[in-house]
Amino acid sequence: MIDIGKRFDEVAYRYDTPDKLERSKKIIEKLVSVLPIDKNWKVLDVGIGTGNTAVYLSPYVKEIVGTDLSTGMLEVLGKKIKEIGIENIRYYKKDILKEDFEEKDFDLIFNAMTMHHIDDPEKAISRFKEFLKPKGYIAIVDLYKEDGTFHSDNTDVKHFGFDFDEVKRWFEKESVELVYIDNIYTIEKEREGKKREYPVFLAVGKVR
Numbered sequence: 001m002i003d004i005g006k007r008f009d010e011v012a013y014r015y016d017t018p019d020k021l022e023r024s025k026k027i028i029e030k031l032v033s034v035l036p037i038d039k040n041w042k043v044l045d046v047g048i049g050t051g052n053t054a055v056y057l058s059p060y061v062k063e064i065v066g067t068d069l070s071t072g073m074l075e076v077l078g079k080k081i082k083e084i085g086i087e088n089i090r091y092y093k094k095d096i097l098k099e100d101f102e103e104k105d106f107d108l109i110f111n112a113m114t115m116h117h118i119d120d121p122e123k124a125i126s127r128f129k130e131f132l133k134p135k136g137y138i139a140i141v142d143l144y145k146e147d148g149t150f151h152s153d154n155t156d157v158k159h160f161g162f163d164f165d166e167v168k169r170w171f172e173k174e175s176v177e178l179v180y181i182d183n184i185y186t187i188e189k190e191r192e193g194k195k196r197e198y199p200v201f202l203a204v205g206k207v208r
């Protein structure tokens with residue numbers, strides 16, 4: 001069994017790059033334009049990592065609770081929020097898909113570039129609902145279906161992105177109303193000397 005937490009520990013201190021920060025900013029700009037976001041909202045960020053997206057979301061909400069499997073990624077997050085002086089992000093080293101988690105009543109469960117590392121995304125959505133308020137929101141940002149060339153090492157990659165029908169199916173099965181789905185960003189990478197484009201989608205659902 002691969003330990004995803006340990007894999008991210010290895011890259012944690014070189015994870016943040018200018019292009020990732022730029023991408024995260026754009027993602028949050030889109031997210032807040034789609035959601036009826038509120039200063040009283042409590043948000044759960046599953047796979048918060050170094051907090052690239054959470055940092056941009058933090059001014060819009062009351063608080064963000066993050067979970068992650070990687071001590072290294074959370075260490076970088078801890079230093080970052082201390083340096084910037086962000087007081088409304090807290091975090092746990094925890095797999096809420098498998099372990100008990102006491103916190104409840106979230107207005108939004110968010111995850112960015114995490115779902116492709118999770119075995120069963122549909123089961124994850126069912127689990128997310130346990131922590132949401134009635135009529136709470138789920139927002140997923142991830143890679144659109146790709147050919148397996150996005151990551152240079154696919155050891156901890158469980159899915160080569162997702163297509164919209166797949167995401168719609170998870171939501172439908174779990175009684176989550178689809179509010180928005182579209183590609184919102186394109187990541188460019190060079191692969192075998194050629195420029196490749198990898199679209200990233202945002203899907204937002206509201207629990208019925």
Ligand SMILES: C[S@@+](CC[C@H](N)C(=O)[O-])C[C@H]1O[C@@H](n2cnc3c(N)ncnc32)[C@H](O)[C@@H]1O
Binds near residue numbers: 118
């Ligand atoms: C590609 S990084 C994305 C980090 C961050 N969301 C961002 O947008 O920069 C994926 C993160 O998900 C975490 N992760 C993977 N599976 C997880 C799980 N079941 N629960 C919590 N975190 C998980 C990894 O440790 C890693 O930090």
